[in-house]
Amino acid sequence: MLDGMPVTAYNDLALLFDNEGIEKVSGSLFSVKDTGLEGTILSPDEAVWKLQEQAAFLNFEGAGRVSASEITLEYVVVISADGKILVTPVWRFLLGEDGDERNFQRQKILGVDAVTGELIWEERGNTL
Secondary structure (H helix, E strand, C coil): CECCECEECCCCCEEEEECCEEEEEECCCCCCCCCCCCCCCCCHHHHHHHHHHCHHHCCCCCCCCCCEEEEEEEEEEEECCCCCEEEEEEEEEEEECCHHHHHHCCCEEEEEECCCCCEEEEECCCCC
């Protein structure tokens, strides 16, 4: 959590433990430094409009219909064009029609950068 919002990194933090204690810790652990925003945050309506503008770039691998049942403002870890790892605010569209589907598809990130309006569409997990 950062500023009261979730941070979606490349790997969920996971603890594997047994009767002897912790066996394995994995996931993305990092520290952050506040660099400030370069602009104002888009409204949810502006984020939906940006998503509609860029929808042609989405590939849902043959699915005829994909539901996004919630939109949340959260931080997402991204790699900038110059290779820097950044934590940026994103309007994230949660895929799935209910809580179970959203949880099943939580590794899929469909969002719009809340400052630049850039489309974010990727699957997370087991990288970086």
